[in-house]
Amino acid sequence: MSGAVKYRSKAIVELMEMPAAEHDETWLKDALQQAVMLELATLPPYLCGLWSIQEADSGSDVSETMHEIVFDEMSHMGLVCNMVTTVGEVPRIADSDLVPKYPGPLPGGVQPDLTVSLTGLSKPALDMYSRIERPDDPVVEERETHTSIGAFYTAILEAFRSRPELIKGTRQLTKIMAGAHGQGNNVIPLRTLADVEAALRVIKEQGEGTAASPENPFPGEAGELAHFYSFRQIFHGRKLIRVSDDPPRFDFLGDEIPMPRTHPMGTVPAGGWVAGGVPVSATVQQDLTAFNRHYSSLLRFLERAWRAEQPAVATQMLNRAVVEMFNMQGPAQALMATPLPGGSGMTYGPEFLYVAEDP
Template sequence: MNSENREKIIQELQEKLIVTIELEHSTIPPYLYAYWSVKDRSSETARVLLEVAKEEMMHMAMACNILHATGGTLKCNHPGFIPDYPCALPGHSKTQTPFIVGLRKLSLLSIVTFLEIERPRAANPLVKLNKPGTNKPIDAGWETIADFYMEITALIAKLDDSDFQKGRQLNNTDKPDNSGILFAVQSKADALKCVAEIIEQGEGFGFQDADSEESHFYRFVDIYRKMGGTGKIEDGIFNANELRDTYDKNVYAEFEKQIIHLVPNPREDKYSTEAYEWQNKRFNSIYSRMLDDLCSGMLMDNPEIGGAIKAMFALGRHADAIMSIPAWREVETAHFGPSFEYLEPGERI
């Protein structure tokens, strides 16, 4: 391969990796919002939501390592890095109607959206990772996240080990519990291993072996069933509208008693109060500083990601302060939630 073609492949790979990092990050606030709405944070349902959010943070870091290894860079501390919920996810296909992701309490609506996010890439969930994918133009977008990662795999496969030895690497020697393993990318094999782990943890290739951890998709299926959902899900194939409308009403009514009724997409809410505005600004100030620290860490030699992950999930106590504020509603139990917005340094408290 001549140098011109190699540079084009590296550039396309870097562009896709930047979208990937934005995409992985954009799933974390919805997962955390749902997690914080669960009254019993020690429950299995809450544990799954928190672990998935932590793993999404690790996926973001893995994609950063591949990007850095190719000499690419990313700035993540600016307002445009955080989606304006509700929204389509970054990079979603322009050829089909995207599903909309918002900040919502845990419910049938939100869990089915999570299933759409983590939908497996093929009708046959045991499709092999190393099967070459079709390399679509950069602006074509993804139909499933796993499809997008297969495009990245195809680009990585065209490069050499020497193309992955150019940049600093994030690490997590200070490991938060259950956050996963983050390793350095110093070869093509390392980059492919990163992508394989992201796909397996996220969408998966079907039900995992008995001794393997289940993918995010099938863990969300379990939550859907616990809610009383009875819709058909077979080998990762499902109809989202059917899943939302097909459930045992009695089981779901009992499940809802375990959930705090949070205002959906609080940035859009017209019933804001002074108390909420202050607590939400405090939350967003801390969240913005965490993104600043994460972005600064990406620019350091041998940066440490564990502290940033811990900071992300220490936001819970600030979210709880917001959630203690009642929101005016016909339903008296409604409460506000954090809006997840980036604030410039001069806007923070």
């Protein structure tokens, strides 16, 4: 891939400013690495929101929606990694320069006025989630002028269509996403242009819906909404319904959606709690360390999975990554049950800091 890659850059904006005629092999490979970083960047804030829901409300509609969206995003990242390897590259995931950094912007300069942070589920957090997923032309609420994730994926699709010979089908992983809620949620091999087109449609439309409808075209249940609209209706506390057929119009005027009870996780400062000047006890530090180690191992196993030449080794690495994902939940929720000092009523939460492997 060309040049040095950094998490905080304007790389996506710069890629999108290049004329379509210049979207060559180098452009596509650079764009796909940025896409890997984008997909990974959404997971920590969504996971913090999900894990902050108290156990008593873990079966609520909001909790189920958050769980489904997290599984979708994991699948999307896997599909993008398969796009990277199908064109002969390896996704860079376990790299201190490339892992998400919070609070801060999304990678590549997407939506530069948006600050993404790690905090518990709340109205401000839901507004942040929906801004991440906002389509170019939503069927409800205002549109914004910026480089959206959906527009970026459209450009990637057109680059694949103009150069289908780049699709080699190398090092393709398969993962049946146990617990996934709808169609298109498994990580599948991408060996043809049709495979890539289908995968990109899943990624775009599960997040943004279509220009004509807020519904997820790949639902677990009929009428399920795309991520943007799911987040917006939880934010508004009312289901999104069609209020007019001619012209089609939607509004948040449906049944009430109660917010679940949550642990009031505070916003993790840059570099983590200690770096932000927040005192931590020995027990809190133990949970922070355990979480960061599991998270870092998860990233390393993911990268090794897509680097592996032998399918059996790749599957083993991917399965070990899944184990680490589940290992993260215990210390995360222990932190969210521990009050911050100072009597603010807020709690600690996971930092998602990458820790290099011991030599």
